[in-house]
Amino acid sequence: xxxxxxxxxxxxxxxxxxxxxxxxxxxxxxxxxxxxxxxxxxxxxxxxxxxxxxxxxxxxxxxxxxxxxxxxxxxxxxxxxxxxxxxxxxxxxxxxxxxxxxxxxxxxxxxxxxxxxxxxxxxxxxxxxxxxxxxxxxxxxxxxxxxxxxxxxxxxxxxxxx
Amino acid sequence: xxxxxxxxxxxxxxxxxxxxxxxxxxxxxxxxxxxxxxxxxxxxxxxxxxxxxxxxxxxxxxxxxxxxxxxxxxxxxxxxxxxxxxxxxxxxxxxxxxxxxxxxxxxxxxxxxxxxxxxxxxxxxxxxxxxxxxxxxxxxxxxxxxxxxxxxxxxxxxxxxxxxxxxxxxxxxxxxxxxxxxxxxxxxxxxxxxxxxxxxxxxxxxxxxxxxxxxxxxxxxxxxxxxxxxxxxxxxxxxxxxxxxxxxxxxxxxxxxxxxxxxxxxxxxxxxxxxxxxxxxxxxxxxxxxxxxxxxx
Numbered sequence: 001x002x003x004x005x006x007x008x009x010x011x012x013x014x015x016x017x018x019x020x021x022x023x024x025x026x027x028x029x030x031x032x033x034x035x036x037x038x039x040x041x042x043x044x045x046x047x048x049x050x051x052x053x054x055x056x057x058x059x060x061x062x063x064x065x066x067x068x069x070x071x072x073x074x075x076x077x078x079x080x081x082x083x084x085x086x087x088x089x090x091x092x093x094x095x096x097x098x099x100x101x102x103x104x105x106x107x108x109x110x111x112x113x114x115x116x117x118x119x120x121x122x123x124x125x126x127x128x129x130x131x132x133x134x135x136x137x138x139x140x141x142x143x144x145x146x147x148x149x150x151x152x153x154x155x156x157x158x159x160x161x162x
Numbered sequence: 163x164x165x166x167x168x169x170x171x172x173x174x175x176x177x178x179x180x181x182x183x184x185x186x187x188x189x190x191x192x193x194x195x196x197x198x199x200x201x202x203x204x205x206x207x208x209x210x211x212x213x214x215x216x217x218x219x220x221x222x223x224x225x226x227x228x229x230x231x232x233x234x235x236x237x238x239x240x241x242x243x244x245x246x247x248x249x250x251x252x253x254x255x256x257x258x259x260x261x262x263x264x265x266x267x268x269x270x271x272x273x274x275x276x277x278x279x280x281x282x283x284x285x286x287x288x289x290x291x292x293x294x295x296x297x298x299x300x301x302x303x304x305x306x307x308x309x310x311x312x313x314x315x316x317x318x319x320x321x322x323x324x325x326x327x328x329x330x331x332x333x334x335x336x337x338x339x340x341x342x343x344x345x346x347x348x349x350x351x352x353x354x355x356x357x358x359x360x361x362x363x364x365x366x367x368x369x370x371x372x373x374x375x376x377x378x379x380x381x382x383x384x385x386x387x388x389x390x391x392x393x394x395x396x397x398x399x400x401x402x403x404x405x406x407x408x409x410x411x412x413x414x415x416x417x418x419x420x421x422x423x424x425x426x427x428x429x430x431x432x433x434x435x436x437x438x439x440x441x442x443x444x445x446x447x448x449x450x451x452x453x454x455x456x457x458x459x
Contacts, residue, residue: 028200
């Protein structure tokens with residue numbers, strides 16, 4: 001059995017703040033965000049790249065942080081669910097999820113929000129089918145998809161108006 | 163789940179990456195997007211102590227047409243290929259790349275990684291077999307071009323030498339009057355296909371002058387069948403003709419019965435997918451704006 005003592009320094013901007021840590025290269029990005037930075041909004045669901053609870057944004061792209069090494073985000077810009085709220089005001093998506101009961105147990109919600117955020121950036125007026133495709137990598141085990149879709153649709157309309 | 167400990171390398175050039183491969187041999191793994199490799203490392207499949215991260219190597223993520231050949235750098239992601247302007251003339255690329263897993267995986271995963279993993283259910287090996295793609299491999303002694311069918315020799319097995327990696331995928335741009343399609347049946351977006359079929363047809367004066375067919379998740383490697391393609395040549399493509407070609411290619415497939423379905427179920431599914439892909443491709447040969455997506459359980 002091989003053992004490695006290698007540690008590497010990684011530096012990344014997370015929700016606007018710059019962080020530097022010395023870590024084992026095998027550290028997953030989701031563990032880095034949760035354990036090293038204490039940002040526990042990003043959840044670990046299946047831990048196998050299936051459920052999307054760990055979805056975050058890296059350099060503008062939605063990714064699964066359980067299937068990304070922290071070293072892959074070295075020098076990068078990361079956005080997590082904690083970055084959605086601005087100056088004490090909820091993001092329109094967060095307000096819409098609250099208003100339309102787009103969450104039940106809430107476990108999938110951080111990933112759903114990040115998926116919805118990037119979807120609306122790419123396509124500000126998605127139809128129902130495009131919303132479904134946009135969250136196809138995110139599983140809700142409460143099966144609350146109907147209200148999640150309603151919430152994303154409502155947020156899209158709010159964001160268009162403002 | 164954590165991968166076992168490893169040493170991390172991020173070479174700044176292709177030459178440096180190949181140098182590391184030659185230094186560490188079988189102890190090393192190349193990582194592009196990591197979307198197949200990281201799950202395997204977390205499951206502790208295989209032994210690897212040196213990880214060579216090439217994701218950010220420049221000059222390996224191009225998508226461009228030169229002459230009648232499309233050149234796709236090994237590090238081009240599925241998402242970028244699916245939305246690339248040049249992919250419009252080969253709809254199969256859009257459907258193959260745009261149907262892999264979900265947005266998250268498509269943003270990180272690369273075509274070079276997808277072919278190098280050589281998963282029997284992978285989308286690119288099947289799609290690229292339809293397109294007669296050639297892979298440019300780069301190693302210590304230079305480069306060589308290998309067809310996709312020679313590249314993948316068995317499930318999870320390629321002809322890559324220990325110091326070699328895939329650097330580019332080359333695809334001939336089909337002549338006018340061509341159309342292609344790729345359709346998969348999947349249990350859910352993040353899952354590998356249960357079955358998939360790709361096709362490219364060229365039609366002139368209503369007569370089929372070229373045809374390529376391939377099946378995925380239907381054998382250890384992509385299934386091709388020249389006899390099935392020959393059934394289409396020189397004829398006007400009809401649903402009945404597509405059904406006979408589907409029958410012929412599915413007859414040489416060996417879909418494994420597993421949790422995704424029985425052998426009989428998969429054969430029936432494959433036949434249906436071939437016909438559907440064929441109809442989509444035919445519409446595109448005629449210049450129709452045909453949209454379509456994979457089927458999800």
